Amino acid sequence: MNPLKILLSIVFLLSFASITNALSIDEKLDLVIKVHQLELKQCSPNQTSNIFEIKAGKALFESKLLSGEKNISCSDCHLKKFGSGDGLPMAVGTGAKGSGYDRLNHGGALVQRNALSLEGRANPEFKSLFWDGKIQVENGQIIAPYGKERSARFSNALAAASVLPIMERDELLGAKDFFSTNDIQRAVEDSVHHERFDLVSNAIRDRLNKSNSNADPSLKNALVNANINLKDIDLSTIGNLLSVFIQSEFPCEFSRWDQYISGNKEALTNNEKNGAVIFYGKGRCASCHQGTFLSDFSFHSIGTPQGKFGPHSRTRDIGRAAVTSNGSDLFKFRTPPLNNVSKTSPYGHNGVFKTLTEVVIHHYDPVSFYLRNPAIYEGDSFRTGKLINSRDTLLSGINLRSSQELDDLISFLKTL
Amino acid sequence: MSVFKWPLIILAVVFAIKEIFFPLTAAALYSFEFMDRIHECDSAMEAHWYETSKKDETQHSLTVELLSCHEYDLVRKKLLISGLPEEYLSWLGLKALEINQRSPEEFVRQHKFTER
Numbered sequence: 001m002n003p004l005k006i007l008l009s010i011v012f013l014l015s016f017a018s019i020t021n022a023l024s025i026d027e028k029l030d031l032v033i034k035v036h037q038l039e040l041k042q043c044s045p046n047q048t049s050n051i052f053e054i055k056a057g058k059a060l061f062e063s064k065l066l067s068g069e070k071n072i073s074c075s076d077c078h079l080k081k082f083g084s085g086d087g088l089p090m091a092v093g094t095g096a097k098g099s100g101y102d103r104l105n106h107g108g109a110l111v112q113r114n115a116l117s118l119e120g121r122a123n124p125e126f127k128s129l130f131w132d133g134k135i136q137v138e139n140g141q142i143i144a145p146y147g148k149e150r151s152a153r154f155s156n157a158l159a160a161a162s163v164l165p166i167m168e169r170d171e172l173l174g175a176k177d178f179f180s181t182n183d184i185q186r187a188v189e190d191s192v193h194h195e196r197f198d199l200v201s202n203a204i205r206d207r208l209n210k211s212n213s214n215a216d217p218s219l220k221n222a223l224v225n226a227n228i229n230l231k232d233i234d235l236s237t238i239g240n241l242l243s244v245f246i247q248s249e250f251p252c253e254f255s256r257w258d259q260y261i262s263g264n265k266e267a268l269t270n271n272e273k274n275g276a277v278i279f280y281g282k283g284r285c286a287s288c289h290q291g292t293f294l295s296d297f298s299f300h301s302i303g304t305p306q307g308k309f310g311p312h313s314r315t316r317d318i319g320r321a322a323v324t325s326n327g328s329d330l331f332k333f334r335t336p337p338l339n340n341v342s343k344t345s346p347y348g349h350n351g352v353f354k355t356l357t358e359v360v361i362h363h364y365d366p367v368s369f370y371l372r373n374p375a376i377y378e379g380d381s382f383r384t385g386k387l388i389n390s391r392d393t394l395l396s397g398i399n400l401r402s403s404q405e406l407d408d409l410i411s412f413l414k415t416l
Numbered sequence: 417m418s419v420f421k422w423p424l425i426i427l428a429v430v431f432a433i434k435e436i437f438f439p440l441t442a443a444a445l446y447s448f449e450f451m452d453r454i455h456e457c458d459s460a461m462e463a464h465w466y467e468t469s470k471k472d473e474t475q476h477s478l479t480v481e482l483l484s485c486h487e488y489d490l491v492r493k494k495l496l497i498s499g500l501p502e503e504y505l506s507w508l509g510l511k512a513l514e515i516n517q518r519s520p521e522e523f524v525r526q527h528k529f530t531e532r
Contacts, residue, residue, distance in 0.1 A: 023483070023486070023487055023490070028483060031480070031483055032480050035476050035479045035480055036476045036480070277480065280476070280477060280480050281477055281480035281481040281483070281484075282459070282460070282463075282477070282480075282481045283477075284474060284477050285477075286476065286477055287473040287474045287477055288473065290473070296473070394473060394474060397463060397467050397474055397477075399459055399460075399463055399481065401459075
């Protein structure tokens with residue numbers, strides 16, 4: 001027996017802080033950051049704008065003049081207190097008043113999809129907007145339902161996206177009503193989007209230019225100060241101004257996870273750090289929630305329960321398939337970016353998941369939600385097979401093993 | 417003779433610590449955690465085998481999950497250094513996989529008479 005060897009062994013053993021933690025959690029995360037090549041997101045503004053354009057964008061964002069019935073503005077459904085959404089499972093559009101659940105008390109039109117957050121949406125990484133990606137950027141070109149020439153007038157995807165609700169019947173345009181005196185809706189009637197673009201543009205221009213117009217004078221002043229010719233204004237002008245305002249009002253912000261990536265090891269607790277390892281490893285979350293905004297901006301199905309409402313026939317929401325008409329896209333939705341995710345409840349394209357825990361569980365266990373919500377199961381029972389079959393095969397790789405791991409994962413999501 | 421008495425006692429105590437106290441303490445404290453590491457690594461290796469051919473998106477996540485095997489390796493070596501015999505660690509490995517992966521039916525199948 002070599003006494004030196006014995007002594008060294010004892011010293012070695014005594015030096016174990018915890019014999020079963022061979023790698024410290026920070027060492028593990030360093031490896032995670034290397035493997036996934038994680039980088040700090042770029043939050044600097046990408047659009048140049050002046051203060052007058054931002055003010056004009058703000059005036060448009062808050063103006064009810066853009067809505068058919070002059071009763072709703074963008075600001076009614078995108079509030080900072082709800083993470084720049086509306087805090088509701090599904091948005092309530094024209095006719096509603098107030099904010100949050102109060103909007104359900106005034107007979108407004110149900111938009112039948114969850115209102116999306118605006119935070120950081122001006123960033124060029126957002127190559128796909130809306131739940132079904134009806135606005136996209138491909139090879140630097142904006143793909144929107146307004147046609148190629150009109151889409152090219154927008155300065156970015158967010159600008160093109162921000163005017164779509166103005167043209168949508170239950171959002172700003174006005175609910176379908178036989179006795180309506182809504183001039184914009186009368187002009188639009190049943191036109192498709194590329195015609196609607198011009199018809200709505202003309203109607204809004206008329207409202208702004210009528211000599212006896214009761215248009216908000218502060219809106220007119222803001223537009224004039226931003227060097228906008230009211231005789232030439234159209235939806236692309238409006239979209240571009242909305243976009244610079246959204247960039248300024250709802251910028252992307254560095255999260256605690258961003259701080260960790262940039263080197264501040266104290267930015268996260270140990271549970272949150274464990275959650276990060278799970279997120280980027282056995283949880284398989286990063287297979288789709290990748291990149292600096294934690295979305296691949298592609299389309300997947302997690303078999304979200306359909307519930308009682310949906311924009312398509314038989315209260316369904318067929319998701320991406322409604323844009324592509326492709327059967328393989330049925331029930332697929334754009335991977336939601338996860339920045340600020342803890343503030344944007346409820347979750348899912350129809351807000352059917354009340355909490356982060358519910359939606360995370362549904363990724364690996366599509367059954368328990370139905371067991372806990374028999375009323376939703378009752379509506380979905382004849383289509384459950386279709387929904388579950390549509391689930392992305394990536395989800396089958398999730399390897400969570402305990403409720404502690406789930407808790408850690410949720411803790412991590414709250415740092416984003 | 418008394419010159420060698422104390423060094424011999426010290427050597428005997430150190431030997432007892434190294435060969436008896438440390439292995440037993442390590443076994444008592446860390447056996448279950450070690451078994452957990454075995455299962456983590458086993459799951460990661462299995463996932464890597466079955467999912468590698470599936471989609472590119474999972475490759476980074478699989479790599480991160482496989483880090484648990486590196487961790488298992490390090491822990492195993494530390495336990496070996498603490499004096500636990502290889503056979504004991506192998507037995508723990510077998511036990512971990514049996515506990516976590518096999519149903520009771522599979523466990524007892526080999527012990528059932530199939531013909532007499």
